[in-house]
Amino acid sequence: MKILHLIVDHFRCTDSADAKAYGQEKIFSFRNFFWILFAWMILWTVWPSLCIGNVAIDVAENIAWGDNFQFGYDKNPYFGAWLSWAAFRICPSEYVFYWMSQIAATLGLAAVYLLTAEVTGSRFAGFAAGLSALLIPFFSHSACEFNDDVICIALWGWSALCFYRAVKKDSLKSWIGAGVFAGLALMTKYLAGALLLPLGLLLFFTAEGRKCWKRPGMYLAGAVFLVLVVPNVIWLCKNNFIALSYAMDRARLDEPTTGLGTRLKFMLDTAGQFLSRLILPLASLLVFRRSAEKTPDTFGRKLIVIAALAPFVLSLLFILVTGGKVLTPWLTPYFVFSTPLLVLWYRPLPERRTFRCFAAVIIVAAALFVVFFGYEYLHKRPYLRRGVTYNVWPGRTVAEQMTKQWRERYGRPLPYVIGDRTVTCNVTFYSPDHPTAFFDHLTELSPWIDPADVQRRGAVILWTGNDPPRYLKDYGPRIVMLPDIVAERAAVGWYRKLAGPLRTVTVHAAFLPPQTK
Template identity: 30%
Template sequence: MGWIRTIMTDFSLSSESPGARAGTLAASETFRLSMLLAVQTIIWAVGSWIYRSNLDPAADMLENYVWGIEWQPGYYKHPPAFAWIAAAWFKVFPHTDLAYFALSSVNATMGICGIVALARRFLPLRDALIVGLAMAVTPIYSTLAIKFNANTVLLSLWPWTAYFFIRYVQTGTRKSAAAFGAAAALAMLGKYFSITLLIGLGLAGLVRPTWRAQLLRPRTLLVLAACAVVLGPHLAWLVKTHFPTFTYADERMHETGGGHPFYLLLLYKVPYALIQLAYLLPALALLSLLLPGRRLAAAGLMLRSIVQPSLDRNLWWLSMGTFFAVCSVSLASRTPLSALWGNTQWFAIATFWLFVLKQHGLEPDTRRIVRGMTAYWALVLALSTVLGYVEASQHKPMAIEPRAELSRAARQLWRDRVGLPLPIVSGSDKEAKAIAFYGRDLTHYWDMYEPANTPWLTRADVTREGALFVCKSADGGCIQTATAATGSQPISVTVHKRAWGLRLPDFSYTLFLLPPAGWHGAGRPVSGAAPAAS
């Protein structure tokens, strides 16, 4: 409860309520702005679901789930936080696309709440909520946030880490030190790229004299201790497993063209910076629109502030420190930057902009903000509907894959032939993970190609418990491997999905059933053709 009270003090109205009437008006406006953020969460969950007939093309979201349900301290590609979050979410919510997009939207909103809490350290609550809305309408926290994975989990983790950093350098309390250390560790458990956040915060802290004095106190050792406690199990796992995540990162670096000449990497930072600015333009536009009669002047002032640290050096370094860290790490590692990697670094920029606007006497007017946000939401839902229908009617691969339908058909076949819940699934990557996700029974995923990638299961476990193997019918390599693993005859299944009143194309799959050891044929034979399913 102490931690909750600590955070809630930053959402208090006490500092902006000199009189009862003023306090009532402030509370009313605060409630209205808060409700806008809540509705934004719902709109983007529903809009994403309408637009996308499946979760994501690469099936990363399915992978999050099949990893997370194993509750491992690490996975061969990434640290574990985002997989744990997905697994915890689906302990409560149904295994549906809508529920998964709701997780993506809630994750983005948790990040917005962190931005509001951070802004509250510099601005009144009403203005902090305006900052949150400004960031909520950017692609960073909307269109680019609908795919929940190791990148987008940082949308929620980074702002709260920055918040606890600021709370520590401003107050110096033991609680804030421990909270900052724990938040920093959670950010690292989200993705190792969070080292750039910690470097950026450290840079900002060392550059600003009062913050530097706080960081150089012995109490900062509590930050390191808390960080070590939270990171400890993952670090032990890394040593025990010989750093597989580092190996994967090194492989990805070479795949994406690591080792570029320094001058080219330096030149690449120009388009990178411009793309980041483009992502932030909706926030700049919203803040400008709240200043009738001074919109162009406000926009110009915000753009100039990016290169004018003198307007507020604390917030400028908090806004830009991680940008410098990201670029420096890219140059040091000779790795080109993906624009998506930098999305999460802008947790303080809208706070800086609004602070500067208020310094110049520009006070936001929120009287028409409900009408504006309503028009924005209507546009989001309309575009989601149009684009979703177009994708399905044009038979775009992402829209027509019958992932949930395949899972229903495969699970029904297993129940009919084996008569038991499906314990394990393997085979073609996306298809096997889809079967594991879409279903009420807890089904584990096993990688038959690289068993070391799923160490929670061994070949002996698969033989003892039984498994269903699924292959795309055109995937000869998968069929050959599954045949050798099961020794059973293939079963052909054809499924399709329906969307927008359309019957979408058929997809053919080949299934293999490996009943559990000691099974005596409680159901129908495990080989032979299966009826087509829809």
């Protein structure tokens, strides 16, 4: 019974002047929080660089897209591809993207701190929300791949923060920021609409929001948003809305209609994927006692609740209505506002003793994340898995061999690579010639391709599996078949020296010789 009384007393709402004073101490300043984020960023930049042997496919795909300037691509809008391509041109290495992914996560966590601190009026609340978010995989080991989902971590966070500041302070600078970040978020992934539309409802259904209609800031934000979005809308119209078709295919909307039972199963799966990742941050906050004082900022509370729950609820409704699926990586930016919501609900009381326990939980969890990540990428994927994941596909070896053979045979840079996403993106990324990718030999997937130019300048054609691609016969006797490339799975050199040789991957290859001299 004594233990039960202690537990009940721990969770009983309480407050004290000492706790309030401690919660505003400089230890919880944004500057100190930033230095923690900086150390976190270094950890998750360096460790993946030492563990992963090949570029992530989403990174290589964005480079292949960005190399061909478009206002949209067959899977996503344009911003992720443009940003990745610009970073690659400045630093042509896969390692820069581990850094870029952590910059995105750091910016998102900075927005978490600032939004929570401003809504609650407590530095400690911002600190607790930001640090507990480190226990969510999408802010650590699952954020090591610089893809559009990870980019959205930063853009969603700053969209909501700027929107909150704009409505509360009627600042033109904040309105412009809201327009920029909202536009870029939507132009990174259309899923951002699941955040932006619910936030927009606050302009109709709150007193603070309705006042904005009488001021110029909101209209300026809308104009900035449209400048960023309209070019993509035009591109979609010209390209048969191919990116939206891809999203529907990925959600399996093209499959036969699913029954209610299957839809409920999909909903439970998605809810489980989302809620299970909140167990650790919630457990870390339970270390604290609860405060009796509630946040007086009604608009701020509504914003955080809507930003945290609306995209998740809309995803469940999407599954229920359509029978489609919501893939786990799509949930990545949903977690940006989850710990602010937990802090608003639980109202942790700042005390020195419990904060030390909280910090210890973060440190132990971080150490476990590092160990599990190392095992997964150093040993399990390269040595134990039967299937070849993109992290161990021998992209560098294949690209270097093909480029070398092409140059020796034809005395010119390799202009095009034809094949599936994995082979084309890897060769585009690793080849010093950075050939243009021709995805699956389909111009609808590669609208930048001029088939006549491919015929004229030639290409390398790559495939895996026993059957050659159907389009190989389109080039008739011009095709030059090459010996198979048999390459080891990709792994980092230092660990290969310890663990020994890896299993091999076989890639088939052919040249389409150039017609011009």
